[in-house]
Amino acid sequence: MKNRKKRFAICGLSSRGIHHFVLPLMGKNWEGGPNFNDRAEIVGILDIDQARVKGFLDQTGANIPFYPADAGKRMIEETKPDVVIAVGPDYTHCDHIVTALENGCEAISEKPMVINCEQVRRVQAAERASGRAVKVAFNYRYTPTHKRLKRMILAGQLGRIINVEFTYNLDAWHGSSYYYRWNRQRANSGGLSIHKCCHHFDLINWWLGDVPEEVFAFGALNYYGAKGALRPRDAKGQPLGPADEKRQCPIFQKYYAEKVSPESNTIGTGWDYANLTSNVQYPPDKRRYIYDEQIDVEDTYSAVVRYRGGASMSYSCNFATPWEGYVLGINGTKGRVEITHHSNPNPTGKSDPAAATGLITFLPLFGGREEIEIPPVPGGHGGGDFVIQKDLLDAPSPESQELNLVAGSEDGARAIAIGEAVWRSIREKRSIRIPELLAGK
C-alpha cells in the first residue's frame, strides 16, 4: 500500500523507550533529534503500569491503545504492527521478541537483547522458524569516536590486533543507581556483566570483527547490597533504620540529600524526565535502596577474554569510582591506539557536550604519534543516539551499512554470552567456553 505509515508497537514504556523510540516516532524528539511521524506511527503500548501509560498519553495528548503485560499476542492481533520494540526491563525482551517474530512482525530490542544464553536460543529459534529478524539497539557503536576507530582498524592502521586493554568505570552516582532499580537482580537484568557490560563487549567484538571463545573472571559485590562497604552501621555494627541509613550514607549525602528527603522511599535517577509514576514497578511502600538484601549482582569485574582470531582482552569494570568513563588500549602488529574518555565529570544525569569531544591517540610501533580529535556532535551517547534512531526506525544510512553498525541477534548473543560467562566464571571459579554456553551444554 502506497504511503502507508510503518506501524510500531512498544513493549515497556520505559524512560529509555520514551526518549529513544516513542518521542521520535510521535514527532516529539528532543534536543533536535530526528522525527519519524510522517512515516511511522505507534499503534499500541504494552506495560505493567496502566497509570504510567495514561500519564504519558495525557501529557502528550496522544491516543494509543494500552495493553497489559501478558497481552503481547493480542496487541499484535488487534493493532497489526510491522515492528515490535522490546524496551521494558531486560527480562521481558525475550517473550516480546519471540511473540513478535512468531506473529508476523519484525523486532527491535534495546540492549541487552535478552538476559542469558538460554533466551538467546529461544530468540534465534524464532528467527529461524519465522524468517524474520531482530535488531539490537547497540548505540555505543554509533559514537563518532567509536566509528572513527572502527575505520582505522578496517583500514589496517593497527595491523592484526593482538590484545585489548579495556577499563570501564562508573562513578558512584551512576553506578549506585543500578542498585535501587530493577537492574539489581539477576532475574531482571542478567546481572550487570550483561546489562551494562554488554555495551563494552559488543563494542570490542565489533571493533575486532572477531568471535569471543573463552572467558575467565573474578568479581564480587563490594560497595552495595546488605554487606556493602559503604553501608552505615551503628556502634554494634548493625544496619541503621532506612532514613538514618540514608542520612549517613555517603552516596545519598553527595548526590541526593539536596533533592530527596531521607524519609522518602523514592529516589529518582534523573532520567525519567517526564516524571511519570512507576508505582507498579516500584510500590511506594516497599523499601528500595542500595543496601537491600535482594541485590544479587556484582559491582566489580576483572575478566580476560580470548577471541577466535587469536586476540585477547583484559577487561575491568567497577560501579563506584570517582570519575566515569573508560581507558582503552588496543595493540596491533603495526601500532597501538589509546583513548581515555571521561564521560561525565560532574554527574547530573544529563549529557555534557564538552565530554562528547573524542580523542584517539595512534602510536605507530616504531615511532611517531598522531592525535585524532573528534568534534562533539549533539545528542545522547556522543550523538550516536540520533543516528541509531534513523537506522532502526527508518533505514540504515550508507555509512551504517559500510561499518556494519546495525546489530542483529548474533551480535546480541555474543555480548550476552561474554557477560554470562563472566558471572558464571566468577561463581564456578573456572574458565567458561562461549560456544558451549551458547549451545546450552
Ligand SMILES: NC(=O)c1ccc[n+]([C@@H]2O[C@H](COP(=O)([O-])OP(=O)(O)OC[C@H]3O[C@@H](n4cnc5c(N)ncnc54)[C@H](O)[C@@H]3O)[C@@H](O)[C@H]2O)c1
Ligand atoms: N542503550 C542504552 O544506552 C540504554 C540506556 C538505558 C536503558 N536501556 C535499556 O532500555 C530498557 C528500559 O530500561 P529503563 O531503565 O529505561 O527502564 P524503566 O525502569 O525506566 O522502565 C521500565 C518500564 O517497563 C515497565 N515494566 C516493568 N515490568 C514490565 C513487564 N513485566 N512487562 C511490561 N512492562 C514492564 C515499567 O512499568 C516501566 O514502564 C532496558 O532494556 C535497558 O537495558 C538502554
